[in-house]
Amino acid sequence: EVQLVESGGGLVQPGGSLRLSCAASGFTFDLYPMTWVRQAPGKGLEWVSRINSGGGTTWYADPVKGRFTTSRDNAKNMLSLQLNSLKTEDTAMYYCVKGDDNDSRGQGTQVTVSS
Numbered sequence: 001e002v003q004l005v006e007s008g009g010g011l012v013q014p015g016g017s018l019r020l021s022c023a024a025s026g027f028t029f030d031l032y033p034m035t036w037v038r039q040a041p042g043k044g045l046e047w048v049s050r051i052n053s054g055g056g057t058t059w060y061a062d063p064v065k066g067r068f069t070t071s072r073d074n075a076k077n078m079l080s081l082q083l084n085s086l087k088t089e090d091t092a093m094y095y096c097v098k099g100d101d102n103d104s105r106g107q108g109t110q111v112t113v114s115s
Helices: none
Strands: 003-006 010-012 019-026 034-039 046-049 058-060 067-074 077-082 093-096 111-114
Touching: 003 010, 003 093, 019 034, 019 093, 019 111, 034 067, 034 077, 046 067, 046 077, 046 093, 058 067
Parallel strands: 010 111
Antiparallel strands: 003 019, 019 077, 034 046, 034 093, 046 058, 067 077, 093 111
């Protein structure tokens, strides 16, 4: 059974930073690309970033490009997302996803950016 557990969210002021983590289990982690998505209050899921199975290639949505960095540790089955220069519009629940399967996401971790 695929299990993804996100952590690391919190309340931060604009311009601040957070580091999100995702612990994966129940599948062969290093065979799959991984994706971060987010959902702001009252909105649908928004794609944020993707990393290939080996960790050498990453992609980012335009709103976060240059501010967010995703990485992975295949030895530990861990995915990370470094969030820098946070803006109020980054406020959302953040989820990690196996490949493109949004239904695989875990319970999420809340990021709130507010002064």
